[in-house]
Amino acid sequence: MTVPFGQRLAAAVAARGPLCVGIDPHEELLLDWGVGDSLDGLRRFTDAVVDALAGSVAVLKPQLAFYERFGSRGLAVLEDAVVRAHEAGALVLLDAKRGDIGSTMAAYADYLRSDHPMQVDAMTVSPYLGPESLRPAVSTATRFGGGLFVLARTSNPDAGAFQHATVGERSVAQVVVDTVRGWNAPDEFVGDPPTDLASSVDPRSGWGPSTGSFGVVVGATLDALDVDLDGLGGPVLAPGLGAQGGSVSDLRRLFGAGTAVVPTVSRDVLGAGPDPAALRAAAARWAEALAA
Numbered sequence: 316m317t318v319p320f321g322q323r324l325a326a327a328v329a330a331r332g333p334l335c336v337g338i339d340p341h342e343e344l345l346l347d348w349g350v351g352d353s354l355d356g357l358r359r360f361t362d363a364v365v366d367a368l369a370g371s372v373a374v375l376k377p378q379l380a381f382y383e384r385f386g387s388r389g390l391a392v393l394e395d396a397v398v399r400a401h402e403a404g405a406l407v408l409l410d411a412k413r414g415d416i417g418s419t420m421a422a423y424a425d426y427l428r429s430d431h432p433m434q435v436d437a438m439t440v441s442p443y444l445g446p447e448s449l450r451p452a453v454s455t456a457t458r459f460g461g462g463l464f465v466l467a468r469t470s471n472p473d474a475g476a477f478q479h480a481t482v483g484e485r486s487v488a489q490v491v492v493d494t495v496r497g498w499n500a501p502d503e504f505v506g507d508p509p510t511d512l513a514s515s516v517d518p519r520s521g522w523g524p525s526t527g528s529f530g531v532v533v534g535a536t537l538d539a540l541d542v543d544l545d546g547l548g549g550p551v552l553a554p555g556l557g558a559q560g561g562s563v564s565d566l567r568r569l570f571g572a573g574t575a576v577v578p579t580v581s582r583d584v585l586g587a588g589p590d591p592a593a594l595r596a597a598a599a600r601w602a603e604a605l606a607a
Contacts (some may be wrong), residue, residue, distance in 0.1 A: 317429070317460030320406075320437050321499075321528040321549055324462065325575070327373040327406050328522050332602045335374035335408065335552070337581030338364050338396075340381045344582075348589045354385050354392070361396045364585065367594040369403035372602070374436075376408040376579060394433040406436040408552075412466065414441030414448060421451035427461030437462030439532060439552070443477070446494040453498055453529070462528040464552045467491040468542050470534025479541075488542050492531055499527030499548030521575035526550065533569070535561035535578065540569045550575040556601070557583030563604045578605060 340360045342352045350356035361377075369375060377396065382389040397407050413423035426435050440452055442465050449465065456463050468478055468488040478488040485493070527549035533542065535555040544551065551570065555561035557580045570576050580601050587597035 319460050319528045320456070320462030321526040322524060323436065323460075324373070324406060324528075324550060324577070325522040325524070325526040327404075328575075328577075331371060331373040331404075332606055333577055334372050334598065334602045334605060335376050335577050335579045336364075336368055336372050336584050336598055337410065337554075337579055338375055338377040339581050339585065340378075344585060347586070350589065354388050357382070357385055357389060358392045360589070361392055363589050363591060364594065365396050365399050365403070367588075367591040368584075368598055369400040369405040371595065372405055372598055374406045374408050374577060375400050376410050376581075378410045390433075397433050397435060408462075408464070409435040409438040412439050412441050413452075414444055416444055416448045417451065420448055421455065424452035424455035424461075427452075427455050427459050429459050434459075435461070437464060437528075439464045439466065441466050442491050442494070446490070456528060460528075462530065462549075464530045464532050464550075465491055465495050467495070467531035468533045468537065468540075470536040470555055474534075486542070492542050492544060492547065495529050495531050495549060496547050498529040521550075521573050526575055530575075530577075535559075535565050535569065537569060544570070544574060547574075550577050552577045552579060554579040554581075556580045558586075563607075566605075 338361065340357050345352045345356045345360055348360055350359045377393055382393040400407050409426055415423060425431050426433060426438055428434060440449055440463050442449055452463055455461065478486065480487045482490050530550035530552055532552045532554065535553040536559055551574055553566060553576050556578050566576055566578055584594060584597045584601065587593040
């Protein structure tokens with residue numbers, strides 16, 4: 316059995332820092348790069364990002380929709396990129412935001428299977444068909460050492476319309492967090508952590524051998540943290556740094572020092588391309604700010 320995602324993520328953060336870089340080849344960015352909004356442009360963009368960053372950042376987060384829009388050939392570009400990212404030592408978080416029930420959810424979760432041609436380390440999922448709708452994905456992740464990040468408290472302007480709704484005395488967002496907290500029970504996991512993990516991570520940081528494989532998505536641009544993350548046991552994916560207005564100080568303000576946070580930057584790094592050195596420098600600036 317593969318070492319669980321939470322432990323592999325903690326090891327990657329210990330070695331490389333917590334930065335996650337999104338790979339979002341939308342039309343405007345492809346045109347800004349001068350590669351063209353085409354299959355060839357998609358390939359050139361993706362190759363450049365992976366070649367520049369996969370050897371240094373902890374996590375790469377490709378957005379599946381931007382590859383699906385080119386059909387099967389676009390997915391082939393992503394499949395190749397996932398393989399090369401792994402070869403360079405980066406973890407791959409597939410930003411898919413899938414959510415369904417039964418066999419359909421199980422099929423979405425196949426991206427986590429070791430026999431899938433594009434196996435990723437973790438994926439984002441949506442919980443809004445109910446907590447049990449995600450159980451097939453939890454089972455697949457547990458079986459194959461994968462991870463899930465569940466949308467909980469996002470910071471898009473009208474997110475509160477659903478996420479602030481109440482279930483009894485709890486908000487929907489809090490129910491999501493509490494559900495994920497339950498999945499991170501110790502008996503969900505098997506395998507031995509990387510041998511140097513315990514000695515390489517400060518346990519006060521929230522990272523360590525006990526880091527769970529199931530996390531939540533909480534935006535880095537919230538005015539205030541209005542969900543209780545205590546005892547979550549897993550990582551928090553915090554998108555919104557850079558162009559969307561989030562900063563390192565926002566991470567400190569929202570999460571403090573004891574939460575295992577995976578900060579996500581996309582446009583502030585990708586906008587430096589297509590020059591590989593400029594991409595690496597942009598990522599390094601964020602990595603240094605996070606380390607400080």
